[in-house]
Amino acid sequence: MHISDDAFLVASELITNAVAATPGGEIRYQCSRDSAGVLIAVWDASPALPRPRPVIDMTLDTLDVSEEHWDDNGGRGLPIVAALAAECGHTPDPSGGKWAWAHLKP
Incomplete structure (x- = not known):
C-alpha cells in the first residue's frame, strides 16, 4: 500500500468527524508533505474533544441497517487513524475550535 492510500483514508476520517462535530458549519483542511x-490536519469550531468509541466486533446480527440508524454503525474512524499514523492527536486553536491531526511517515 502506498502512503497516498493511507493519507486519503485518514483525511476522509478526520473530515467526516469534523463535519459531524459542526453540522452545516465551516471546517478547514490542511495537508502538507x-x-x-505527510501531515493532515482538519479544523472544526466545536470545543468538544475527539473521543473514539469503543471498538466492538460487528456481525451481520448486530449491524443495524434500519433507516434511522443506517449511518450510525461507525465509530472506527479514530482507531483507524491511530493505526495508520505515526502519531495523531488534537490541538486547541487559540481563536476557537480545534485541529485534529495525523502525521504519516513513508
Missing part, C-alpha cells in the same frame, strides 16, 4: 512524511 516533506521528507518526514
Whole structure:
C-alpha cells in the first residue's frame, strides 16, 4: 500500500468527524508533505474533544441497517487513524475550535 492510500483514508476520517462535530458549519483542511512524511490536519469550531468509541466486533446480527440508524454503525474512524499514523492527536486553536491531526511517515 502506498502512503497516498493511507493519507486519503485518514483525511476522509478526520473530515467526516469534523463535519459531524459542526453540522452545516465551516471546517478547514490542511495537508502538507516533506521528507518526514505527510501531515493532515482538519479544523472544526466545536470545543468538544475527539473521543473514539469503543471498538466492538460487528456481525451481520448486530449491524443495524434500519433507516434511522443506517449511518450510525461507525465509530472506527479514530482507531483507524491511530493505526495508520505515526502519531495523531488534537490541538486547541487559540481563536476557537480545534485541529485534529495525523502525521504519516513513508
